[in-house]
Amino acid sequence: MSIDTPSPAPVRVRRWRAPALALLALAAAGAGWAALQARATPPPAAAKAAPAAVVHELARDDVAAVAAGALSLTLPLSGSLVPLHQATVKAKVSGQVTEAAPREGAAVAAGQVLARLDDAEPRARLAQQQAALDEATARLSLATRHEAKHLTLLQQQYISQSAYDAAQNAVELARAGVQAAAAQRQMARIALADSVIRAPLAGIVSRRHVQPGEKLAPDMPVYSIVDLSRLTLEAQVPAAEIPRVKVGQPVRFQVDGFGGRAFAGAVARINPSAEAGSRAMLVYIAVDNADGALRGGMFAKGGIVTERAAVAPLLPLAALRGTAAAPLVYAIEDGQVVARAVTLGLRDDDQGYAAVSAGLAAGASVIVSRLDGVKPGQRVIFAAPAAPAPKG
Incomplete structure (x- = not known):
């Protein structure tokens, strides 16, 4: 009896494995390439920070x-101070100076005696004129009596009309003689009064022109007097700036030597004509100098306030x-x-x-x-x- 031994079955190879292996190989290759790219490419930069606020440091x-x-607009100016009132006293009659007391810098009042002249001659002339007046008065009195007598004779028809007219004319002539003699006496009185020289205004003596013992003639200067209570600042302003200047505008100025002290004034007058050389116009500024600090001839520099806000x-x-x-x-x-x-x-x-x-x-x-x-x-x-x- 035989026993049959079965033969082994044949092995079947699966076809899907080949594509899968190919896909795995591709995936591995892609992963390697990505890794290489990741190493080569830097990481993305962080978001930019907000700009810091700008802070400036100031001095x-x-x-x-x-x-x-x-605020005010000022027009610069400069000029000299001049006394508003000043006078040079001159002799009205001739004569020898017997007295001249006040000296430069002395304060004088209006009407104060400055100088005296020898009055012997004017007194004698006054006496002469008084005698001439007395004589003329006596002639007038005589002529008046004759005129009265001639009037009576004329009324009685003892004299003619022409004779009476002559007597009346003599009275008129005698009366005229009295008036002339009175005028001459008055002139002699004035001459005697003029031998005493008085200050025409209150102020300060700036110059004494004569000395006692000198001989004076009419119109010779005797004293110069200035009144410093009111001064005038005479300043030149360019003609182009004159339209900005008006009477009454305030002025501020300074004078050297007063430590920066400010003085005040106001425009008083404007000269209508320009100066020939500079083509500037003079502006006259009234300055109150009650304390007498300022003097004539000082140089001042300041400005006119032409506009104020x-x-x-x-x-x-x-x-x-x-x-x-x-x-x-x-x-x-x-x-x-x-x-x-x-x-x-x-x-x-x-x-x-x-x-x-x-x-x-x-x-x-x-x-x-x-x-x-x-x-x-x-x-x-x-x-x-x-x-x-x-x-x-």
Whole structure:
């Protein structure tokens, strides 16, 4: 009996394994390439940080405070002080000086005796004229009595009309003689009074022209007197600036030697003609000198206030920015720069200020330095003051 042993079955190979292995190989290759790329490519940059706020450090001189005040426009001028009232006293009659007491710098009152002349001759002349008047008066009295007698004789028809007319004419001539003699006596009295020379005004003697013992002739100067209570400042102003000058405008000026003391005056008159050489016009300024501090001939320098504004915030012109039509300033408020549009009023380029009528109040702080990097919206701080140097 035979036993059949079965033969082994044939092995079947699965076809899906080949593609799978290929895919695995590709995946491995892709993973390796990605790893290489990851190493070669840098990591993405972090997000940019927000920019830090700009803070400017300013010096104290870069900022100015706006103060309130009354701005005025001033026209510069200079000139000499001249006494308003002064006189040179001259002799009216001839004679020898017997007295001349006041000296230069002495104060004299109006009517005070300055000098006396020898009055012997004028007294003798007065006596002579008095005698001539007495003689003329006696002739008039005699002629009047004769005229009365001739009138009686004429009424009785003892004399003719022509005889009476002659007597009447003698009276008229005698009366005229009396009047002439009286006039001559009055002239002699005036001559005697003129031998005493008096001050025509109150003031100070600026010069004594004669000495006792000198012989004077008529019209010779005796004394010069100035009244310093009122002075006139005569100043030259360019003709182009005259339209700005008006009578009554206030004037402020200074005189060397008074330590910066300011004196005041007012425009009193304006000369209508220009000076031939300078083409300037003289302006006469009345100055009250009640304390007598000023003297004639002193040189003064100052200005005429031609225009004055009301009290308003005064802005330094260095703080102006923008355009002339639309001015603005950089103000500092709570440590930040703020642009403020302003409306300007009166402007004084000489002093460097302008009155602000709108847009800025007194007490505000404005930047006056030209800092190109400082812009509106930025914050500012102030530099600390420098420490004092150590004492050696």
